[in-house]
Amino acid sequence: MLLRDGNYLFNCVSAANIDYSDLNNKAIKRAVRDKAFALPFLLERGLFVHGCGARSIWMDGSKNLKVDKTALRPIILQNINFIDPACGESFNIRTSWGSLKFGFSGKVIEAIEFIGEQIREGG
Numbered sequence: 001m002l003l004r005d006g007n008y009l010f011n012c013v014s015a016a017n018i019d020y021s022d023l024n025n026k027a028i029k030r031a032v033r034d035k036a037f038a039l040p041f042l043l044e045r046g047l048f049v050h051g052c053g054a055r056s057i058w059m060d061g062s063k064n065l066k067v068d069k070t071a072l073r074p075i076i077l078q079n080i081n082f083i084d085p086a087c088g089e090s091f092n093i094r095t096s097w098g099s100l101k102f103g104f105s106g107k108v109i110e111a112i113e114f115i116g117e118q119i120r121e122g123g
Contacts, residue, residue, distance in 0.1 A: 002035050008046045008104075009036055009075075015053025015082055020061030025068075029075045038074035045075050048108055051082040055089050058082040067095045079105035083112055088119030 003010040009032060019027050028049060038045045051058055068077045081092035090112050095102045
């Protein structure tokens with residue numbers, strides 16, 4: 001599922017379908033490029049990948065995934081996050097340069113963490 005909000009794209013996928021060995025995110029960016037036109041400087045797209053599935057599937061592999069540290073590319077992977085819908089545990093990787101965080105992914109992370117808290121509390 002690909003959602004668009006201005007120049008930001010949200011890709012929601014099953015954690016079981018993510019290629020954890022694709023450190024440069026070529027496969028996910030290729031899939032997004034097939035659905036959304038993007039050009040460096042003119043129509044750059046910030047990409048957020050949200051994986052949903054059992055912690056046992058994503059916990060080890062997610063540590064291998066890398067977000068983009070620079071722009072100047074048509075699709076910039078700014079955030080990768082996962083949540084286990086059974087227990088509410090979540091994990092995220094966010095684009096940053098030192099303490100400076102990019103994009104509005106903080107809002108996305110907060111929303112996911114809130115959902116996780118609600119699951120853990122049984123609500």
